[in-house]
Amino acid sequence: MGFRPEKMSIAKISVKRELGRQFLNQVCNKYELEIIDLVKVAQSEPLSLTDVESRTIDLHAEFVQIVELLNGIGSKSKGNMNLEDLSLLDLNEKAQSLLENTQSLIKELERIKVLGEEIYSYESVINSLKEIKNLEIQNIQDLGEGSHFYATLGFLKGIHQYRLEMALDQLTGGDFVFIPVPSKKAKIICLVGAMKSHQAALNRLLSGLGFEEVSFPKELQDTPLEAIDQANNELTRRKQEIEILQHRIKELVNEYELSIRAMEEQLSLEGNRLKILQRTQLRKQHYIIWAWLWRKKSKKFLKAVEKFDSSILVEIIEPKLESSEFPTSVRNNIYSRSFEGLVYGFGVPGYKEWDPTKFLSILIPIFFGIMFGDVIDGLVVFLLGLYGLSLSPKKYSKNAMLAELQTYFDRGGPVLVTLGSTAMIFGFLFGSYRGLGGHHALEVGLPILWFSPEIEGGQFALLELAIFLGCIVIGSALIIQFLGSWDHDKKEAIFLPGMFFLFYVGLVFLVFTFGPNPTLWLNETNGKFDLRALQTIAQSQEEIMHHHHIDFTSSVGTLFESLNATSWGIPVFPIPGTNISYPLALLIVPLIFSAIYHFRHGMDGIGELLDYLITLISNTISFARIFAYTMVHGSLSLVFIQLFSGNAHSLIEFLPGMILGGFVVIPLELLVSFLQSLRLCWVEFFSKIHFQGSGYTFKPFKENRLYTISGN
Numbered sequence: 001m002g003f004r005p006e007k008m009s010i011a012k013i014s015v016k017r018e019l020g021r022q023f024l025n026q027v028c029n030k031y032e033l034e035i036i037d038l039v040k041v042a043q044s045e046p047l048s049l050t051d052v053e054s055r056t057i058d059l060h061a062e063f064v065q066i067v068e069l070l071n072g073i074g075s076k077s078k079g080n081m082n083l084e085d086l087s088l089l090d091l092n093e094k095a096q097s098l099l100e101n102t103q104s105l106i107k108e109l110e111r112i113k114v115l116g117e118e119i120y121s122y123e124s125v126i127n128s129l130k131e132i133k134n135l136e137i138q139n140i141q142d143l144g145e146g147s148h149f150y151a152t153l154g155f156l157k158g159i160h161q162y163r164l165e166m167a168l169d170q171l172t173g174g175d176f177v178f179i180p181v182p183s184k185k186a187k188i189i190c191l192v193g194a195m196k197s198h199q200a201a202l203n204r205l206l207s208g209l210g211f212e213e214v215s216f217p218k219e220l221q222d223t224p225l226e227a228i229d230q231a232n233n234e235l236t237r238r239k240q241e242i243e244i245l246q247h248r249i250k251e252l253v254n255e256y257e258l259s260i261r262a263m264e265e266q267l268s269l270e271g272n273r274l275k276i277l278q279r280t281q282l283r284k285q286h287y288i289i290w291a292w293l294w295r296k297k298s299k300k301f302l303k304a305v306e307k308f309d310s311s312i313l314v315e316i317i318e319p320k321l322e323s324s325e326f327p328t329s330v331r332n333n334i335y336s337r338s339f340e341g342l343v344y345g346f347g348v349p350g351y352k353e354w355d356p357t358k359f360l361s362i363l364i365p366i367f368f369g370i371m372f373g374d375v376i377d378g379l380v381v382f383l384l385g386l387y388g389l390s391l392s393p394k395k396y397s398k399n400a401m402l403a404e405l406q407t408y409f410d411r412g413g414p415v416l417v418t419l420g421s422t423a424m425i426f427g428f429l430f431g432s433y434r435g436l437g438g439h440h441a442l443e444v445g446l447p448i449l450w451f452s453p454e455i456e457g458g459q460f461a462l463l464e465l466a467i468f469l470g471c472i473v474i475g476s477a478l479i480i481q482f483l484g485s486w487d488h489d490k491k492e493a494i495f496l497p498g499m500f501f502l503f504y505v506g507l508v509f510l511v512f513t514f515g516p517n518p519t520l521w522l523n524e525t526n527g528k529f530d531l532r533a534l535q536t537i538a539q540s541q542e543e544i545m546h547h548h549h550i551d552f553t554s555s556v557g558t559l560f561e562s563l564n565a566t567s568w569g570i571p572v573f574p575i576p577g578t579n580i581s582y583p584l585a586l587l588i589v590p591l592i593f594s595a596i597y598h599f600r601h602g603m604d605g606i607g608e609l610l611d612y613l614i615t616l617i618s619n620t621i622s623f624a625r626i627f628a629y630t631m632v633h634g635s636l637s638l639v640f641i642q643l644f645s646g647n648a649h650s651l652i653e654f655l656p657g658m659i660l661g662g663f664v665v666i667p668l669e670l671l672v673s674f675l676q677s678l679r680l681c682w683v684e685f686f687s688k689i690h691f692q693g694s695g696y697t698f699k700p701f702k703e704n705r706l707y708t709i710s711g712n
């Protein structure tokens with residue numbers, strides 16, 4: 001679980017053809033091997049299947065259909081069976097016998113499926129008829145193609161209504177029928193008609209506008225209201241028939257369902273194995289399998305192969321390939337694993353790249369926590385994360401849109417819990433409670449454990465904190481870049497990221513010691529590297545809190561008070577025997593060496609040096625967005641408090657503005673703060689560690705089982 005992907009080796013395996021499927025199950029499945037697709041890599045033809053193997057594939061297709069029928073009635077069995085020890089021929093015979101014994105069950109299930117489709121169709125028809133029940137239609141079957149007139153009924157997006165009407169007028173010269181039925185839904189139902197001579201052009205027009213035609217079963221006749229009664233009768237009859245069928249097959253389902261599901265699963269596993277083995281080599285009735293595996297697992301793998309069958313030959317090869325040809329296998333801890341998707345959204349780490357997931361799992365919560373820092377808002381995000389952790393695909397809503405939304409909570413639950421926790425922590429430190437911060441928080445007795453950006457001087461302290469945080473991140477990125485470059489080119493590692501890191505350290509010390517004035521850098525040699533704005537605001541806010549009769553000497557407050565003591569800081573002094581401070585030397589000397597290195601490459605080198613220096617500084621300044629979005633979050637929340645609780649002086653009076661503002665501020669700022677946190681990592685941090693994300697994921701052979709066991 002380090003910062004680099006696992007080292008990979010290649011295993012060349014020669015195994016008897018009759019042992020191929022068991023070898024995949026009992027060895028490859030346990031030791032995480034990625035089978036190399038020789039059809040793709042070596043441009044070879046896939047191996048042909050025997051008659052028995054082809055029959056296995058065909059049987060699986062049949063059992064897939066049966067399982068779908070069982071899923072259609074909502075049936076779900078428990079338990080498992082051992083089918084692994086059967087030979088492929090015996091498995092096929094057992095599957096064929098099961099098919100023959102369940103023919104009556106299959107026919108009943110197919111009938112239930114047909115009835116279910118008819119019920120859905122009638123429900124849709126009834127909904128359509130309700131929409132047009134007030135139209136003066138004598139017989140719904142009159143819609144369609146007549147001898148002289150063509151009419152159609154269907155759904156159309158409301159935004160296309162006037163466009164369709166104008167197009168009809170132009171197409172028919174005003175000789176048309178267009179009756180839209182008002183609806184609160186996004187789509188309206190409308191009746192469209194024209195002379196038969198315009199039928200082809202009308203159909204093209206309707207198709208281009210996404211018109212969804214509604215057709216009615218032939219047994220439905222007369223007016224829409226009468227047709228609704230007829231459709232309800234048909235609907236009731238089919239529902240009753242389904243209930244009878246389900247009761248009739250209940251015993252058969254209980255008897256055969258586990259066998260059917262287990263057989264489908266085993267046939268699926270066998271089919272996947274056969275497809276994999278098809279894409280290997282076959283030499284003298286031996287499969288020649290090439291596979292990637294972790295280098296550190298090579299010895300254990302060899303022992304497992306020897307134990308499985310001593311006739312199998314294995315050769316471990318250390319491939320000399322381009323790094324882009326190696327798969328990437330990254331192992332992160334349970335916490336960092338939740339953030340892998342955010343890294344892979346940028347790109348999969350290359351084989352020789354540092355995996356930034358662990359860094360990302362630390363940086364994003366800190367960035368987000370500061371920007372979204374609020375106790376109540378953070379608690380809401382934390383609870384949303386807990387809701388996501390409680391979800392599973394079985395608990396998703398039947399509503400498609402809501403179910404899709406729940407998938408985001410499900411996948412992002414751990415991340416939301418983390419982000420909500422850091423937002424609450426910084427909310428306490430900043431004294432922000434659902435937008436109630438600064439003097440408003442102090443008025444109702446809510447403490448500020450560190451400093452409030454909403455009190456005079458707090459903005460400068462927050463800006464200093466944001467820039468200082470950016471300096472730490474960029475400096476750390478330069479160290480990572482240095483270590484990464486060292487593996488490839490030691491000379492470049494010294495003269496580029498190494499020199500730039502020293503230059504950057506000198507620059508940071510000069511700015512935080514003497515300020516952003518270069519004249520002082522040259523003239524001053526003594527000082528102290530510290531965060532002055534944070535110290536000043538912490539001291540002034542202590543006095544403000546005492547003024548509001550709030551004790552600042554709590555355990556947490558005392559901790560931050562000691563951290564921000566005026567004695568804190570790194571002394572800056574001149575180099576002995578010179579009139580130059582050591583930060584200035586760190587700034588000038590590496591810059592000279594870097595300039596010499598780049599000047600050797602002419603104008604391209606000079607341009608590259610200037611570009612790097614400019615981006616180095618601009619990337620650091622970019623962290624000021626943490627300050628900006630923190631202030632936006634607080635100001636937007638404060639707007640609602642002032643609108644609805646402008647003259648309030650107690651917590652109860654502030655509640656209306658706090659609650660109403662939350663419905664707008666929390667979802668909006670949650671999205672903005674998260675995206676900005678992600679951007680700081682993707683753009684500023686990733687660019688400085690030279691993360692390319694050009695790798696591809698290691699995909700080991702793995703078999704998942706629900707209804708079968710792996711056997712011996």
